[in-house]
Amino acid sequence: MFSSTYKEARRRFLDTAAQHKLAVDTRVLEGVAGLQGETLATDVVRIGPADAKRLLVLTSATHGVEGFCGSGAQIALMRDEALPALIEKLGVAMLLVHAINPYGFSYLSRTTEGNVDLNRNSVDFSQPLPQNAGYAELHDLLIPAHWPPDDANVAAIRGYIETRGQWAYQQAVTTGQYTHPQGMFYGGEAPAWSTRTMRALLAEYGETCGAIAWIDFHTGLGPSGFGAKICVGDVTRARRWWGADVTSPADGTSIAADVAGPLLDTLRQTCPHASIASIAIEYGTVPLTDMLDMLRADVWVRHHPDAPEALKADIRRQIRAAFYIDDDIWRGMIVGQARAAVLQALYGLSREDV
Numbered sequence: 001m002f003s004s005t006y007k008e009a010r011r012r013f014l015d016t017a018a019q020h021k022l023a024v025d026t027r028v029l030e031g032v033a034g035l036q037g038e039t040l041a042t043d044v045v046r047i048g049p050a051d052a053k054r055l056l057v058l059t060s061a062t063h064g065v066e067g068f069c070g071s072g073a074q075i076a077l078m079r080d081e082a083l084p085a086l087i088e089k090l091g092v093a094m095l096l097v098h099a100i101n102p103y104g105f106s107y108l109s110r111t112t113e114g115n116v117d118l119n120r121n122s123v124d125f126s127q128p129l130p131q132n133a134g135y136a137e138l139h140d141l142l143i144p145a146h147w148p149p150d151d152a153n154v155a156a157i158r159g160y161i162e163t164r165g166q167w168a169y170q171q172a173v174t175t176g177q178y179t180h181p182q183g184m185f186y187g188g189e190a191p192a193w194s195t196r197t198m199r200a201l202l203a204e205y206g207e208t209c210g211a212i213a214w215i216d217f218h219t220g221l222g223p224s225g226f227g228a229k230i231c232v233g234d235v236t237r238a239r240r241w242w243g244a245d246v247t248s249p250a251d252g253t254s255i256a257a258d259v260a261g262p263l264l265d266t267l268r269q270t271c272p273h274a275s276i277a278s279i280a281i282e283y284g285t286v287p288l289t290d291m292l293d294m295l296r297a298d299v300w301v302r303h304h305p306d307a308p309e310a311l312k313a314d315i316r317r318q319i320r321a322a323f324y325i326d327d328d329i330w331r332g333m334i335v336g337q338a339r340a341a342v343l344q345a346l347y348g349l350s351r352e353d354v
């Protein structure tokens with residue numbers, strides 16, 4: 001159920017939907033082709049009672065390359081023989097949103113066709129945008145002229161971490177910035193296609209629902225294979241459903257930085273009529289510094305289209321390896337924890353008044 005390219009993941013998702021006689025709602029990203037020349041699209045499948053007032057949304061590839069994990073989890077859930085009867089009994093529908101950032105998934109990049117980080121893009125662009133002086137200070141070091149970075153660059157980054165600390169480095173780099181369109185964790189200057197698509201899907205499918213849950217699958221932070229549950233909204237309901245180990249960047253219990261404009265905010269923005277609970281499950285892969293180095297390479301390769309093909313292919317292969325562990329134990333941890341979180345959400349939703 002896990003794939004090695006976006007093209008293969010999309011084919012597998014569509015084939016699995018067809019095998020289970022599930023209709024697919026496809027939203028095509030027009031005007032740009034994939035790395036292999038393929039169509040880029042977000043595909044959506046709704047499973048469950050037509051009149052369900054409770055909805056569980058599952059998204060993959062918010063951060064493009066992280067989609068190998070979420071896509072595999074979604075396909076495993078579609079193949080789960082026990083789920084259809086359960087969601088029928090509980091009166092809950094499931095919405096599988098496959099590859100909400102198809103460009104990043106295809107090009108093995110964390111960001112969109114506009115280099116936008118979707119978890120920094122759901123801010124109110126009519127208001128002053130968050131400032132990040134720490135990023136501005138680091139930008140030139142983070143994106144050097146040559147890749148891999150030379151010894152002086154490596155020493156300068158190491159020096160920053162030694163004097164300011166790992167957390168300060170992570171905060172400055174990952175909190176998000178709106179000043180360097182060719183930089184890392186760039187929040188954009190307007191809602192991206194993926195953000196607009198997600199809003200449209202939530203408005204459409206969530207309109208008649210009184211209770212909506214959302215699990216957004218991510219990879220790259222934390223111990224390998226462990227799925228950290230990170231809540232960016234109402235943590236009380238999230239902890240009641242998913243357990244006391246749900247963390248919140250707002251109260252400092254999370255491995256992730258507290259960021260403005262995560263994609264999960266679109267649920268609150270589009271469905272104010274519903275009671276909501278949402279988490280990201282962040283599955284660990286490789287150590288933090290290695291992961292951040294790969295994100296530096298991700299931005300570098302995007303802005304050096306004339307770099308040798310072999311180097312670009314090698315960088316993309318390394319980026320993929322930093323966000324997806326090609327190992328059966330790791331994959332098993334993904335599927336098992338995803339299934340547990342889905343069951344918790346289904347039962348949680350079934351107890352909400354609608």
Ligand SMILES: [Zn+2]
Nearest residue numbers: 063066218219
């Ligand atoms: Zn992510």
